[in-house]
Amino acid sequence: MIKIAPSILAADPVNLERDVRRAAEAGCDWIHVDVMDAHFVPNLAYSPDVVRRLKEITDIPLDVHLMMDRPESLLDEFLKAGASVVTLHAETGNVSGLLEKIHASGAKAGVALKPKTPAQDAMQYIEQADLILAMTVEPGFGGQKLDESVLEKIRALRDAGYKGEIEADGGISEENLQRLMDHGLSVAVMGTALFRNEDMRAAIARMHAFL
Numbered sequence: 726m727i728k729i730a731p732s733i734l735a736a737d738p739v740n741l742e743r744d745v746r747r748a749a750e751a752g753c754d755w756i757h758v759d760v761m762d763a764h765f766v767p768n769l770a771y772s773p774d775v776v777r778r779l780k781e782i783t784d785i786p787l788d789v790h791l792m793m794d795r796p797e798s799l800l801d802e803f804l805k806a807g808a809s810v811v812t813l814h815a816e817t818g819n820v821s822g823l824l825e826k827i828h829a830s831g832a833k834a835g836v837a838l839k840p841k842t843p844a845q846d847a848m849q850y851i852e853q854a855d856l857i858l859a860m861t862v863e864p865g866f867g868g869q870k871l872d873e874s875v876l877e878k879i880r881a882l883r884d885a886g887y888k889g890e891i892e893a894d895g896g897i898s899e900e901n902l903q904r905l906m907d908h909g910l911s912v913a914v915m916g917t918a919l920f921r922n923e924d925m926r927a928a929i930a931r932m933h934a935f936l
């Protein structure tokens with residue numbers, strides 16, 4: 726069954742607890758936390774303290790996506806804060822040592838690729854990474870249009886024998902999810918399409934039924 730991970734980037738930042746509880750009660754599988762450093766991406770979002778408090782208000786696994794140039798600078802803090810999954814961008818350099826560090830803490834380790842970064846750049850991690858995140862928009866902002874070229878990247882990762890989770894993030898909706906799944910997707914990050922939906926529970930239930 727596809728995992729649905731609402732991105733709190735699309736939640737109301739002054740009503741984060743309300744929106745996270747809404748997503749949890751609507752039956753989501755993970756909560757996606759888009760961490761941004763205003764350097765790797767032109768936006769700024771979420772500190773380890775936010776993850777720590779979210780961990781206190783929900784048992785839903787926190788799927789932390791570090792859109793940071795120097796992920797090592799705060800990795801320990803995000804792990805201590807209770808992240809269940811931590812994903813680092815392959816564009817920041819060789820992340821193999823950091824993936825080991827994530828595993829040593831008991832969390833799952835992911836490698837993210839921007840839309841223009843080829844699947845080849847993840848190949849060195851396919852034995853080590855529990856998850857590969859194929860960004861379907863240029864990272865930094867929600868509400869963008871899905872980049873169709875990423876579908877082939879997802880299929881290429883599966884064709885290369887990757888058996889772990891493949892996650893996509895950006896521009897995903899009920900309308901394009903089935904095609905993403907047909908190419909091998911197993912986790913869908915959805916911000917706008919879910920938080921703007923007046924019946925999140927019904928939408929998640931419909932998508933959980935996709936095969």
Ligand code: DX5
Nearest residue numbers: 732865867868895896916917
């Ligand atoms: C981009 C962000 C967005 C967000 C989800 O850096 O990662 O992809 O999570 O975006 P939408 O609102 O398109 O689902």
Ligand code: ZN
Nearest residue numbers: 759790894914
């Ligand atoms: Zn993300």
